[in-house]
Amino acid sequence: MKEMTIAQLLEKYPFVTEFFQQNRLNITGFEQLTFADYLQQLDEDELEEKAIELQKLPEELALYIEQMTAFLGLNEDSGVHSLTILPGKDKNAVPEKFTKLTIFPSQVVAIVGPTGSGKSRLLADIEWAAQNDTPTGRSILINDALPDAKWRYSPNNKLVAQLSQNMNFVIDLSVKEFLQLHAQSRMAENIKEISGKILAAANRLAGEPFSADTPVTSLSGGQSRALMIADTAILSASPIVLIDEIENAGIDRRKALEVLLSQDKIVLMATHDPLLALMADRRIVIRNGGIHAVLETTQEEKALLQKMNSLDTIMQSARRELREGKTLHTKDFLSDFRL
Numbered sequence: 001m002k003e004m005t006i007a008q009l010l011e012k013y014p015f016v017t018e019f020f021q022q023n024r025l026n027i028t029g030f031e032q033l034t035f036a037d038y039l040q041q042l043d044e045d046e047l048e049e050k051a052i053e054l055q056k057l058p059e060e061l062a063l064y065i066e067q068m069t070a071f072l073g074l075n076e077d078s079g080v081h082s083l084t085i086l087p088g089k090d091k092n093a094v095p096e097k098f099t100k101l102t103i104f105p106s107q108v109v110a111i112v113g114p115t116g117s118g119k120s121r122l123l124a125d126i127e128w129a130a131q132n133d134t135p136t137g138r139s140i141l142i143n144d145a146l147p148d149a150k151w152r153y154s155p156n157n158k159l160v161a162q163l164s165q166n167m168n169f170v171i172d173l174s175v176k177e178f179l180q181l182h183a184q185s186r187m188a189e190n191i192k193e194i195s196g197k198i199l200a201a202a203n204r205l206a207g208e209p210f211s212a213d214t215p216v217t218s219l220s221g222g223q224s225r226a227l228m229i230a231d232t233a234i235l236s237a238s239p240i241v242l243i244d245e246i247e248n249a250g251i252d253r254r255k256a257l258e259v260l261l262s263q264d265k266i267v268l269m270a271t272h273d274p275l276l277a278l279m280a281d282r283r284i285v286i287r288n289g290g291i292h293a294v295l296e297t298t299q300e301e302k303a304l305l306q307k308m309n310s311l312d313t314i315m316q317s318a319r320r321e322l323r324e325g326k327t328l329h330t331k332d333f334l335s336d337f338r339l
């Protein structure tokens with residue numbers, strides 16, 4: 001930071017304008033100087049008059065930037081390079097058999113298991129950065145170390161973004177207003193461009209497109225979810241995304257995952273859907289509250305996935321045509337049936 005010119009500081013941290021104003025420092029015309037050089041050339045009388053303590057200012061500016069960045073959750077590097085799950089015990093207090101499971105950014109891990117087996121519990125352990133203090137006794141490490149308390153208690157350092165099945169908006173805003181407000185609160189640089197990017201991504205996921213002027217309260221369940229997924233992927237600072245059941249959501253699930261993974265997130269997804277489970281490179285099998293196995297998706301499964309995707313395409317196009325009031329004809333599907 002010390003080597004940065006004032007112009008570079010302003011570009012990277014637009015909020016420093018406030019700091020200069022608060023300290024009544026007129027930096028106009030001095031943008032090409034570093035802050036230290038700028039202070040050097042200030043008139044002694046002027047400083048005295050403003051009661052400025054020259055030595056303290058660079059330190060105060062650095063602190064101000066650090067605090068504002070943390071407050072706004074702006075750290076470009078979230079600092080999360082790995083997430084590790086350490087074993088606990090199942091519902092009968094039998095220790096889980098794996099030694100440790102580490103997940104890196106841009107990886108997606110599926111969580112599979114019967115209803116009530118403990119999939120959501122595992123997601124909750126991660127969200128809370130459990131330290132042997134939940135019913136499962138699991139512990140979570142971030143970057144191979146005990147997580148910083150900030151992940152638990154600071155609302156601006158959310159480790160995890162949650163996407164759940166029920167997602168309803170209660171605020172009276174249009175899609176455009178909602179996205180712009182969120183982008184502003186994240187101090188995004190080009191608010192219009194980012195909002196446009198999110199809307200475009202959301203519309204690629206949603207079955208029925210919606211416009212920037214649609215009130216968020218009148219979006220369908222699938223559209224709301226598409227908007228939240230695109231928003232989480234593109235604007236959220238949380239390095240980890242937890243998804244509890246993305247199916248039945250009326251959105252293109254494959255594209256939703258692609259959008260999330262393109263943004264270097266660590267994605268964990270509880271699912272009953274084979275297409276999603278096999279899209280992940282690994283899957284955690286939960287049984288009776290415990291992690292029973294961690295399986296790598298095999299080449300054979302990946303090949304099967306391609307065929308299942310063709311089946312899914314058939315289902316999707318049949319669904320679309322029925323929705324549009326059409327009658328289905330075998331000949332239109334023949335090529336798809338050659339699996």
Ligand SMILES: Nc1ncnc2c1ncn2[C@@H]1O[C@H](COP(=O)(O)OP(=O)(O)OP(=O)(O)O)[C@@H](O)[C@H]1O
Nearest residue numbers: 089090091114115116117118119120121135136289
């Ligand atoms: N290891 C464990 N020890 C004690 N209780 C557990 C353990 N794992 C899960 N549970 C409890 O079992 C119940 C069911 O778990 P959970 O809701 O996570 O299941 P699920 O797999 O997500 O189910 P569904 O597929 O229906 O969403 C919860 O009350 C949860 O707290």
